Amino acid sequence: METEGLIIKSTKYGEGSRMLSILTPQGKVEAAANGANSLKSRLFAGSQLFCYSKIVLKKGKGRLPYTSSCDVVENFYGIRNDVLKVSLGVYFCELLGIVAVGEDTERELRFALNTLHMLEKAEDYTYLKPLFEMRLMSLAGFMPYGECCGICGGRERLNRFSAEKGGALCDKCGGGKRVSEATLEAINYICTAPDKLVFSFRVSKEVEKELCQVCEEYLLYQIERTPSKLQYLQIMLDNPQQL
Template identity: 35%
Template sequence: MLIKTEGFVLKNKKYGETDSMLTIFTRKIGKINAIAKGARKPKSTFLAGIQPFCYSDFVFYKGKSSLYNLSQCDAREIFYCIREDLDALTYGAYLLELVEAVTNEGQTNNRLFNLLGKTLSMLANKDQKDFELQTVVRAFEVNLLAYSGFKPHVHSCVNCNQSNFKQIKFSHEEGGILCPKCFTVDPFASKISETTVRLANYLLNKDILEIQKLKVNEALNNELKLILKKYIMVHINKYQFKSLDMLDKL
């Protein structure tokens, strides 16, 4: 059975002497693992479209095993500029790791697929005037969580649904903000400012293309970054991202 679909290459690993094992986030059949036979040969027709970040049209066939076999690959966008810039490469690798972590094999997610495409395009053109890299990454994180079923509850108290209060804490375990009356629900809840909560809500309600020039105070961005980092670790159950070590050094 032949399957035609577009997709983003999340990972490319050596498989045997001349083959590659690919992890691809496709529009039609979700995340899959596929073997690209002969892809490591110098004259392989697959080379251009199977590197990480590549957005390509794929044709797969599937036999009796659970693995797909790549039959044809035509690159639409290779995002070469991402590979030429250290910041873009590192943050781009982080986005791919996040997508791989939250997606289940064979389960489609068109909103996340479109979000990844828009964000990679922005990273590839990040040298444009007034582009705010950190704002874009925070927006990607919070919307990835929302599109994957882990949307943080930031419009009212996650425990009692009250919304009129000044002091706020964020409970990673409960999945959202707590009002003073509910602080005892999670004694390990983190302090969070009202402004950071408003920022999270704003990013959740805007298309990522609309916020790429949004300037956010560094301290505010860092507070949301730390909140989301722990939230991602708790709810995605992934505690180590290879790219995060590099991100912390940038």
């Protein structure tokens, strides 16, 4: 099978080999990369996390296919120069592994590549966390209510958000957490903007903080588990002075 793919997980396996999780346009694939741990291996470069490559997979003797060749298209190397960027990237990859489970993951793959590109280039990039969480949920079919109340369907005085009720709530229905109009607007934008424009929004640091809380809560409620990389990322985000 010839495909393109983003390495979303790469772990040591056996003697000098690696086990890869690859997000392709046709879903997530697990494959061995025999000998890839060696610097001399022609699979070494392409089997690193964040690497996007043209990949040839072949049927092996075991259960999993093996990587016959991989030609690196983009390695997002710049992410590795910043420990907080790495933590964000690792977290995004873990989320992709959890959420991008169907057989048509073309949009998730494009979105992931664009996000890694932004993460690599941008100086101000913490807004990528809520953006990635909410957009990924939307792409996976879990778009929250944004323009109308999740209980009564009304469009007036929306000023609350509840992960449990599926999104925005109005003042009359109550419940959830009080949020600013700017936060609800940002959520709407993240969920509905065309692919090309989704990264071009900016909010104040105050709104970003609220947006971060709301999006994370929504994501955790939807995926019903806590990603293992999230706790470490939280510590990094809360203590930027220690970096």
